[in-house]
Amino acid sequence: MEFDRAGLIGHLDRISCEDEITEVVLGPDLSVAALTPDQAFFVSAPPFQSDVLPEEIGVIDLSMLIKSLNKLTSGKEVGMTYEKSRLILNEGVHTLRLMTSDPDVIGTQMAEDSVEQITGCLEACDEFPIPKKIAKGILDAQDLLGAMELTLNVTKKGTQIFIGPKTGHNDVIEWPGLKGDSKYTLILQANAMVAALKNIEDYEDAGIILTGEDSIVGIRSGDYMYALTPTEEG
Numbered sequence: 001m002e003f004d005r006a007g008l009i010g011h012l013d014r015i016s017c018e019d020e021i022t023e024v025v026l027g028p029d030l031s032v033a034a035l036t037p038d039q040a041f042f043v044s045a046p047p048f049q050s051d052v053l054p055e056e057i058g059v060i061d062l063s064m065l066i067k068s069l070n071k072l073t074s075g076k077e078v079g080m081t082y083e084k085s086r087l088i089l090n091e092g093v094h095t096l097r098l099m100t101s102d103p104d105v106i107g108t109q110m111a112e113d114s115v116e117q118i119t120g121c122l123e124a125c126d127e128f129p130i131p132k133k134i135a136k137g138i139l140d141a142q143d144l145l146g147a148m149e150l151t152l153n154v155t156k157k158g159t160q161i162f163i164g165p166k167t168g169h170n171d172v173i174e175w176p177g178l179k180g181d182s183k184y185t186l187i188l189q190a191n192a193m194v195a196a197l198k199n200i201e202d203y204e205d206a207g208i209i210l211t212g213e214d215s216i217v218g219i220r221s222g223d224y225m226y227a228l229t230p231t232e233e234g
Contacts, residue, residue, distance in 0.1 A: 003079075009069050013199075014221070020041050020191070022061070023060050023106050028050075030047060032045040034110065041192045042225075052080065059100060060105075068096055079091065086098065125218075130197075134175050148189070154178070157179065158177065159180070160173070202221075217230070
């Protein structure tokens, strides 16, 4: 079966989130629900196309699959099949056979009830639009500072985003439109937040979800959903 190469790469890139997700269980339709082993970052990706694979498979090195599609094939379409623990990519005379694994050994695999718990929590809360200038401000600040943490100081009147350590170089961004039901602070992994924001293709079809104090923050981009778990202040 042949697939649009650029579309497939885009789908996998939005799952990988710049290597936040390094291994994954791909469903037969290439849908994904994955949680990093430290439980700090969650990805839910929609189906890419029905009946791509005969069964769920474990991809032990997602970056290798993406690199293979990027570097080792050059046409607009690529053939992809699964056979005997191998994911086979084919383009004309070139065939690449990538090793796969049993889904049970993939560290990002999630039980269905755990997925439902996260998605249910996000769906129960209000979604706020993400202004492009706010997202760009966060991305530019992180590119400049390379911060480890990003802090959201949430109030009923708006949110202040603090990027970088209080004792070093930092940047503060005001987001009046992002309001909470109460006043609280959330500390998130900066790289994870940036990776989710970079995957927004259409700001008219994207949003951020606050689920409350000490609870997850959701970033939606179309049918792709990301959730970030706050860390404890160190």
